[in-house]
Amino acid sequence: MAFKNTIVIATFVLVLAVFGICSNAQSLNVDFYKSTCPNVEAIVKNSTNTIFTRAPTLAAPLLRMHFHDCFVNGCDGSILLNATTNSTTQVEKDAIPNLSLRGFGSIDRIKSAVEEKCPGVVSCADILALVARDATAFLKGPTWKVPLGRRDGRVSNFSDALPNLPPPFFNITQLIASFASKGLSVKDLVVLSGSHTVGTSHCSSFSNRLYNFTGVGDSDPSLDSEYIPRLQRKCSPTDQTTLVEMDPGSFKTFDINYYTLVAKRRGLFTSDSALLAVNETREYVRGHASSSGTSTFFADFAASMIKMGNIEVLTGNAGEIRKSCAFVN
Numbered sequence: 001m002a003f004k005n006t007i008v009i010a011t012f013v014l015v016l017a018v019f020g021i022c023s024n025a026q027s028l029n030v031d032f033y034k035s036t037c038p039n040v041e042a043i044v045k046n047s048t049n050t051i052f053t054r055a056p057t058l059a060a061p062l063l064r065m066h067f068h069d070c071f072v073n074g075c076d077g078s079i080l081l082n083a084t085t086n087s088t089t090q091v092e093k094d095a096i097p098n099l100s101l102r103g104f105g106s107i108d109r110i111k112s113a114v115e116e117k118c119p120g121v122v123s124c125a126d127i128l129a130l131v132a133r134d135a136t137a138f139l140k141g142p143t144w145k146v147p148l149g150r151r152d153g154r155v156s157n158f159s160d161a162l163p164n165l166p167p168p169f170f171n172i173t174q175l176i177a178s179f180a181s182k183g184l185s186v187k188d189l190v191v192l193s194g195s196h197t198v199g200t201s202h203c204s205s206f207s208n209r210l211y212n213f214t215g216v217g218d219s220d221p222s223l224d225s226e227y228i229p230r231l232q233r234k235c236s237p238t239d240q241t242t243l244v245e246m247d248p249g250s251f252k253t254f255d256i257n258y259y260t261l262v263a264k265r266r267g268l269f270t271s272d273s274a275l276l277a278v279n280e281t282r283e284y285v286r287g288h289a290s291s292s293g294t295s296t297f298f299a300d301f302a303a304s305m306i307k308m309g310n311i312e313v314l315t316g317n318a319g320e321i322r323k324s325c326a327f328v329n
Contacts, residue, residue, distance in 0.1 A: 027149050027315035027316060028147035028148060028149045028150065028310060028313060028315065029147060029148065029149055030145045030146065030147055030148065032126075032147075032148035032149040033118075033121065033122060033148060036118065036121045037114070037117065037118035037121045037122050039117065040114060040117075040118060040121075040122050040126075040130075040148075041130060041146075043110075043113055043114050043117060044110055044113075044114065044127060044130045044131060044134060045130075045134050046113075047109065047110040047113045047114075048062075048106075048110060048131055048134045048135065048138065049134070049138065051106045051109065051110075052135070052138045055106075056138075056252065057200075057252075058102060058103045058106055058135075059135040059136075059138050059139050059198070060135070060139065060195075060198040060199030060200075060251075061101060061102040061103045061199065062103045062106065062107070062131050062132065062135045063132045063135045063136055063139075063195060063198070063199075064101065064195070064199065065079060065101055065103060065107075065128065065132070066128050066129060066131070066132035066308075066309070067132075067192070067195070067308065068092075068097070068098055068101060068161075068165060069125070069128055070182070070308050070309065070311045070312075071164050071165050071166075071182060071311070072092055072160050072161050072164045072165065073153065073155070073157075073160055073164070073312060074153070074311050074312025074313055074314070075125050075128070075129065075150055075308075075309055075310070075311055075312070075313050076125050076150065076151070076152060076153030076312070076313065076314050076319060077123060077124035077125035077127075077128055077150075077152045077153060077322070077325060078091075078092055078152075078153040078155060078156040079092050079093055079098065079101070079128075079156070080093075080104060080107060080124055080128070080325040080326060081093070081153075081156035081325075081326060081327065081328065082326040082327060084327070089157075089158070090158035091156040091157070091158055092156045092157065092158065092160065092161045093156075094158050095158050095159075095161030095162055096161075096162065097161055097162060097165045097167065098161055098165075100202060104326070106131075107124070107127065107128065107131065107325055108324070108325055108326060110127055110131060111124060111127055111324070111325045114127060115323070119323075120321055120323065121321065122321070123150050123151050123152045123319075123321050123322065124152050124322050124325035125150035125151065125152050125153075125313070125314075126146075126148045126149070126150050127325070129146050129148070129150065129309045130146055130148075132305065132309075133146050133305070136254055136301075136305075139198050139252065139253060139254040140253050140254055140255070141198075141254025141255075141298065141301070142254075142298035142299065142301055142302045143302070144302035144303075144305065144306060146306070146309065147306065147309065147310070149313075149315055150313045150314060150315065151313075151314040151315060151316075151318055151319035151320060151321060152314070152319050152320050152321060152322045152325075152328075153314060153319050154319060154320060154328045166178040166179070166271065167271075168201075168205045168206060168268075168269035168270060168271050169208070169269070169270045169271070170270065170271050170274065171270070171271075171274050171277070172274040172275070172277040172278050172281065175189055175271060175274055176189060182308070182311050183307070183310075183311060184304070184307065184308060184311075186278075186280045186281060187280070187284065187300070187304070188304040188307060188308070189275075189281065190275055190280070190281040190284045190285065191284070191297070191300045191301055191303075191304040192301070192304050192305070192308065193258075193271070193272065193275060194256070194258050194259065194288075194297055194301060195254075195301070196246045196247065196258050196267070196268070196269075196272060197246070197247045197250070197251075197253075197254055197255055197256070197257055197258035198246070198247065198251055198252065198253070198254050199246055199251060200243040200244060200245055200246060200251060201243065201244055201246055201268055201269070202239075202240065202241065202242065202243060202244075203234065203235030203236075203239040203240070203241075203242045203244060204239065204240050205268075205269065206231075206235075206244075206268050206269050206270070207235050207236075207237060207239065208220075209223050209269075209270060210223075210228055210231055210232050210235065210237075211232075211237045212237070220270065220273070222265060222270075222273040222276075223265060223266070223273065224264060224265040224266050227264075227265070227266045231244070244268065246258075246268050247261060248261075256288050256289075256291060256295050256297050259284075259285045259286075259288040259289045259291075259297075260288075260289040262275055262276065262285050262289070263276075263285050263286050263289035263290075264289075
């Protein structure tokens with residue numbers, strides 16, 4: 001009954017959120033730059049491939065950066081802004097959930113390559129959306145046509161990040177509500193969680209599950225008891241620096257192995273284990289964990305990324321087209 005009530009509330013929030021998001025995203029179009037910067041996708045792809053060839057571990061963080069941008073006041077490139085030298089105000093990238101983000105310099109280099117060919121035309125928000133797609137493809141994941149036409153925001157507030165970004169310790173009720181507030185469904189939640197198939201995490205994001213889950217020195221019972229000692233050998237209780245593969249053995253490849261891990265109760269975060277708590281997410285996890293070449297995950301992920309990329313976008317005369325992604329004009 002509690003879950004049914006949660007779904008009703010989340011659905012109501014979802015309807016309201018989708019209405020606002022759809023009205024904001026009406027101007028996005030895959031051919032938006034057809035006449036003003038027709039080669040923008042090739043420029044971005046060539047630049048990202050050059051960067052990833054030299055530093056392949058940046059692909060997953062840059063995919064994650066798009067998520068962190070969109071969930072905080074929409075996909076407006078505000079995650080890229082630096083605090084100005086004459087300001088004491090902190091910005092989004094200074095907030096705790098964003099301190100582990102990497103690749104800001106790469107976005108600056110890609111923006112410079114685009115500006116060289118099409119000055120003052122392509123937004124940083126659109127570049128971030130394209131890079132996320134190209135990063136996924138570089139990791140042997142799906143590709144998709146990215147609707148374009150976002151404009152860049154002029155505001156980036158430190159205090160907006162923490163309330164809007166779902167942390168790794170959220171339970172399923174909190175996750176559903178968080179995603180619904182952005183116009184994303186329960187399916188989008190379980191599908192986008194699949195991006196944990198690539199990349200790494202600091203021990204501090206999950207070590208409470210290993211050593212002090214309820215405050216009495218215990219471990220999380222939802223985590224496979226045979227997996228816990230392996231993680232404990234990598235992470236001490238106070239470890240803040242060690243990086244652990246989120247999908248051991250294939251963390252550099254975008255695949256469906258994440259769902260196999262979650263089904264075995266070996267998801268790294270509480271939010272991963274939470275996907276087994278309710279029928280809709282549990283069925284998706286188990287269905288893809290047992291899939292043998294018939295998975296819909298790639299197509300589902302592409303669809304959910306397009307949907308996420310439409311969150312509260314600025315279009316028309318709103319916002320601006322930044323000359324430099326780190327600073328407002």
